[in-house]
Amino acid sequence: MRIFNATELTDVVSRLCIEANRSLTGDVRNCIETCRQCEPWPIAQGVLDRIIENYNLADQNQMPICQDTGVACVFVEIGREVYIEGDLEAAVNAGVKKGYDEGYLRKSVVGDPLQRKNTGDNTPAMLYIDFVPGDKVTVTVAPKGFGSENMSQLRMLRPSDGVEGVVDFVLSVVEQAGPNPCPPIVVGIGLGGTFDKAALLAKKALLRPLDTAHPDPFYAELEARLLKEINALGIGPQGFGGQTTALSVAIEHLPTHIAGLPCAVNLNCHVARHATEVL
């Protein structure tokens, strides 16, 4: 058994909050640059150029790419051979507080959804814990902006709705979102499980590298079809028209009940942020 002191997570989470907000991973950058090359519509080309210029400026000036530095979604994968000593949740929240303070990131969390007083330090994190094989601890911080989060939807489809029902629902979510979630967007889809698990799958789908398709050809094909149909809608970057409405579509799925087909669609903006460290 490997003993891992929870307090070690604080500095790691702090660093990842700052890194994720300032620099995008290579897959996101490559994807948007490829989309720029393929984009035939002049106004859309102009918007994509500004978006790329903004990534470069944030990198160069070490400042947040987007002012909505999000709620900190923190995913911790704990190897089964690891024993965590101490308060993991407290250590993660201390890391968020430190990172958002030292990184000059915006504090965007209110302590209560109706009484709405800002907590002042961007805590608490949205913490997700999974147990995995091995003796490592993997931490991913994915700051999530709410322009796109607010445009996400979940529907309990009927089994008879099938693939076509899923496609129709996903397209309707993207259509209703229009320019609001800062297209080009990343579309995370969670299928199956229960009401809550579908939403979690959709969020986790947003963590997949944009250049990686689902390993199952059935789902990989569905992802490709959805991307094509979304980009035929014509919404375009910022909603000003064009081909590049979405950068990528990722589906995650779980077994489900004989009576159900839960379908969650979690949208992300083009500032598709996440940073990971393996400890």
Place this chain on the structure above:
Amino acid sequence: MEHRITLPLTREKAAKLSSGDTVLLTGVIYTARDAAHKRIIEMLDRGEALPFDVEDAVIYYVGPTPAKPGQALGSAGPTTSYRMDAYAPRLLDLGLRGMIGKGQRGVEVVEAMKRNGSVYFGAIGGAGALLGSQVKKAEVIAFADLGAEAVHRLEVENFPLSVVIDSKGANLYASGRQAYLDSLK
């Protein structure tokens, strides 16, 4: 068409802007988003004077990141505008001439814009670093306790915008998309 506009945005200047035009805006604008709008409307309900003169003003829907040492402001891209739709018509009827944000507006807002000759500008969502660097000076003038949601007075220079909805109600989100789809036929 590209315009260079110096604030304040009078009704005459606003009338020259058409949906789809690009604008480089220079002068003083004010920030306000969800919580600040709620307070502004409460102040109006109580008959109090607002923290800035709304007549011919432009409000930027933004909650910036804190400035690093040496910066006027941190990252400062637009937030989604529809959340301010409940408040905007009242401000437009007081002479608010421009709003900067991103995303669709409701019918009541567009009607109030047409009534008052006002314009809705789009800034590029997610381009916070780029837009923040166009801000030359920033100070909090009201509701400091709201943090990023406080009302800031910003001095901007050549702030890059698109006219999304003009004072006649023409909408770039509708026309731009249609023009692209038509180009494929």
